[in-house]
Amino acid sequence: MVRESFKDREDSDLVEASVGGDKQAFGEIVNRYQNMVARTVKGMLGDTVLSEDIGQEVFIKLYHSLPEFRGEARLSTYIQKMAVNFSLNEIRRRKRFMSMFALKENAELREIEFASGDEEKRSDALELVNKALMRLDPKFRIIVVMRLLQGYSTRETAEILDLPVGTVLSRLSRAQEQLKIIMKKL
Amino acid sequence: MKTDELKGLILKALETEQTPDSFMQELEEAGVTYTFSNDFSGAVLNRIFGESTVRIAESEFFSNMRLVFNRVALTGIAAIILLLISILLGQGTLSIDSILGIGDIETDSIISLMTGY
Numbered sequence: 001m002v003r004e005s006f007k008d009r010e011d012s013d014l015v016e017a018s019v020g021g022d023k024q025a026f027g028e029i030v031n032r033y034q035n036m037v038a039r040t041v042k043g044m045l046g047d048t049v050l051s052e053d054i055g056q057e058v059f060i061k062l063y064h065s066l067p068e069f070r071g072e073a074r075l076s077t078y079i080q081k082m083a084v085n086f087s088l089n090e091i092r093r094r095k096r097f098m099s100m101f102a103l104k105e106n107a108e109l110r111e112i113e114f115a116s117g118d119e120e121k122r123s124d125a126l127e128l129v130n131k132a133l134m135r136l137d138p139k140f141r142i143i144v145v146m147r148l149l150q151g152y153s154t155r156e157t158a159e160i161l162d163l164p165v166g167t168v169l170s171r172l173s174r175a176q177e178q179l180k181i182i183m184k185k186l
Numbered sequence: 187m188k189t190d191e192l193k194g195l196i197l198k199a200l201e202t203e204q205t206p207d208s209f210m211q212e213l214e215e216a217g218v219t220y221t222f223s224n225d226f227s228g229a230v231l232n233r234i235f236g237e238s239t240v241r242i243a244e245s246e247f248f249s250n251m252r253l254v255f256n257r258v259a260l261t262g263i264a265a266i267i268l269l270l271i272s273i274l275l276g277q278g279t280l281s282i283d284s285i286l287g288i289g290d291i292e293t294d295s296i297i298s299l300m301t302g303y
Contacts, residue, residue: 023235030227035220042220050249052222059230097253123217125192132196148196148213149220153204176200183193 011075019066030059033076036150037083043145044087044138047130054090058083080150080160084142091138128186135182140175143168192216 006014006028014032017025037055045051062079069078133141146157158168199209223229270280277284288296297303 023231026234027227027231030230034222034226038220038222047220052226053245053249055222055226056230056233060234063234094253097250124189125213125216126218128189128192129196129213129218144200147205148199148209151205151207151210172200176197179197179200183197186189186193 012071015066015069015071015075018063026063029062029075033079034059036076037079039149040080040083040145041087043133043149044084044141045090046134047126054086055083058086061086077160081162084160088138088142131186132179132182136175136178140171140178143171144175144179147172 006017006025009017009025009028011029011032014025014029018029034055037058038051041055041058042048042051045054058079061082065082069075133144136144142161143157146152146160147154152160154168154172155165157163158165161168163171195209195212199205273284274280277289279289281289283289
């Protein structure tokens, strides 16, 4: 349980206390940002148990990198960038793994659907969004996740992904085209 | 919310410069929410402040195993069935000897082969 005193504290105070080894302070950071990380990681990797592991690894990495956090960006942006990097790295790792075993192009999607099958019943809407996202190319998927699930503007998306605004706009446009085709099939 | 309505809403939300807050709310009301399990925070703290290195490695190992299992298992089972059918057709039986490939060899022949007499 997080101490009441931490609930109203600024991010900078929590970071300082966490760097000093305060477990409760870091617990409050996790509580504050876990839903944001869940949207990115699960949006990118599918709503599976494996995504939860990746989410945990994001916060573990955050904890170890907090001493280097200078506060130049907001803590939420810093965490968001980590969640994006972890998700994209996991997609690359899966691709390498699939190619090692000569699995076909859509194997990742089938694995995600296979892994999701034993989860509790989801709403139809969530199922639809999951399927649509997983059928998108990852470089377009990340843009859609940032815009739709996180609610970022194009400019903010560009900042988090370290991409020029023009690139984000062109990828967004391609993502829309892909989504239209995908949605027709769902 | 109907599926077609949701599809239209998603495509429309992407056309604006920033996704409207009302869309996020509608998405949430339709059941599109992404959260981790209830004990997520505790699990993270345990992995940081507890003895957890082995568990991280184990988790990656099992995730890899899970990915490959349903691919390899089916192929393996099919190969075993084909092998058994070929033994049955070739040897006419599925005894241990026939599986080991010594079904039609006489005991005397084996002794002779081993001893040279």
